[in-house]
Amino acid sequence: MKALVWHGKQDIRCDNVTDPEIEDSRDAIIKVTSCAICGSDLHLFHNFIPAMMPGDIMGHEMMGEVVEVGADAKSKLKKGDRIVVPFTIICGQCDQCKRGNFSVCERSNRKKDLADKVFGHTTAGLFGYTHLTGGYPGGQAEYLRVPFADATHIKVPDSMTDEQALFLGDILPTGWQAAVHCDIEPEDTVAIWGCGPVGQMAIRSAVLLGAKQVVAIDYIPERLSMAAAGGAITINFETESVVERLNELTGGKGPQKCIDAVGLEAHVTPSQPDTLMDRAKQAMMLESDRPHVLREMMYVCRPGGIISICGVYAGLVDKIPMGMAMNKGLTFRMGQTHVNRWADDLVRRIEEGQIDPSFVITHTAKLEDGPEMYKVFRDKQDSCIKVVLKP
Structure with missing residues (x-):
């Protein structure tokens, strides 16, 4: 065959x-x-x-x-x-x-x-x-x-x-599980990093589960258009500040629920210096995965919020702000x-x-x-x- x-x-x-x-x-x-x-x-x-x-x-x-x-x-x-x-x-x-x-x-x-x-x-x-x-x-x-x-x-x-x-x-149950893991409530803002196939399913799942607003973050126009068609507010991280836009959309409080639909190959851009650091460390085999999205989610997520990870990680990541996550009381849910x-x-x-x-x-x-x-x-x-x- x-x-x-x-x-x-x-x-x-x-x-x-x-x-x-x-x-x-x-x-x-x-x-x-x-x-x-x-x-x-x-x-x-x-x-x-x-x-x-x-x-x-x-x-x-x-x-x-x-x-x-x-x-x-x-x-x-x-x-x-x-x-x-x-x-x-x-x-x-x-x-x-x-x-x-x-x-x-x-x-x-x-x-x-x-x-x-x-x-x-x-x-x-x-x-x-x-x-x-x-x-x-x-x-x-x-x-x-x-x-x-x-x-x-x-x-x-x-x-x-x-x-x-x-x-x-x-991809459908993966996006669905990511949204279910968020315990979505009617007043929630759900922010989703990555508008690839899994991210698209997570967007529609969050809408079906009753989120007040779903925010989709990517940089590829076709993916952002598809996300908008599914009911999401979109952020192009190459032309806009993710932190500022999420604060605008949530009255300065941040999203209650955040979904990582990117995983270990987060996009590298000069406007986000930690992504350049990750690429260099990956090249020198000092870390295997690029965790920019994880760091950004932990920073913007509302205290007491949930971080749901459906993007694949393979090995080791560096410079994860665990003190930030612990003091904000964030809950992590993840897995295949x-x-x-x-x-x-x-x-x-x-x-x-x-x-x-x-x-x-x-x-x-x-x-x-x-x-x-x-x-x-x-x-x-x-x-x-x-x-x-x-x-």
């Missing part, structure tokens, strides 16, 4: 690889009908996430048709079912899964010993996302093996198109997404027309065009916000 394969930093190729096979009685094989390039894939593309190996198949946002089912998965799946495959692989039976903490499943990471050493305790296995999270082949391919498939799936209603359903596996916790509610909301996640798609291409589309997405060429690939 054809698949997008990691060969090193900024080197993704469409290769012919071995077709997946059933390896366990709870497995299923799907024929991938749609997959997407995620902002998190760019962290791998740039080699910021450790433990990638040449030959690893990329992709963690995919859906398709079941073509083969292991014996113990047949109670939940059958050939011909259309399913979205969450990026988190879940056993459904461990203590964390029973609590709904699916992204920290205790059993699905087949490289548990490595994860225990790096994280202290293992987290869930993830598709297409380094050997720290299991080294599982991803879904930017013609076929995919789904481990623990009886638990790791979301069934797609017949009425729903691929484009409406695909993002149930990652517990996709299946939110799936039923989000499927209902799509069916009822409350949200149609397909709005974020700007580019659709063949799988073979994937390596070039990685570059288009990275460089934000041709007004690119979200790429869907069709194997």
Whole structure:
């Protein structure tokens, strides 16, 4: 089969690889009908996430048709079912899964010993996302093996198109969880840093959850326009002061809730000297991630507020003002997404027309065009916000 394969930093190729096979009685094989390039894939593309190996198949946002089912998965799946495959692989039976903490499943990471050493305790296995999270082949391919498939799936209603359903596996529940973590109240201002695909979903989630005003922060015109269309007040941080605008919008008190939808690759600009410092430290391997957004959120957030982090961080950050956060009494909530916790509610909301996640798609291409589309997405060429690939 054809698949997008990691060969090193900024080197993704469409290769012919071995077709997946059933390896366990709870497995299923799907024929991938749609997959997407995620902002998190760019962290791998740039080699910021450790433990990638040449030959690893990329992709963690995919859906398709079941073509083969292991014996113990047949109670939940059958050939011909259309399913979205969450990026988190879940056993459904461990203590964390029973609590709904699916992204920290205790059993699905087949490289548990490595994860225990790096994280202290293992987290869930993830598709297409380094050997720290299991080294599982991803879904930017013609076929995919789904481990623990009886638990790791979301069934797609017949009425729903691929484009409406695909993002149930990652960016929609990620933006939704980020907003839910904010405990939004009717008088709240929710400020969201980053208007990429996850940020766009967080904006619409905060609006659906009843925020008084949602403020979106970015510098790319197309992303800011899409954010405004979703109901957000926008701030272009290259032409405006984020601190001053947020104070104007909140009567000098700051937003009650702040969401980081950027993560480790915060944009570098001369008007924000700490971003230049971060870039230099990253180049000298003195820190792995660029945490400008975290610092700014901690500074502007209203005392007693909540900081919700859905942007991916990989390792070490520096100069985090913990004294500021502690004295302001800020609450931090973060983590990979517990996709299946939110799936039923989000499927209902799509069916009822409350949200149609397909709005974020700007580019659709063949799988073979994937390596070039990685570059288009990275460089934000041709007004690119979200790429869907069709194997």
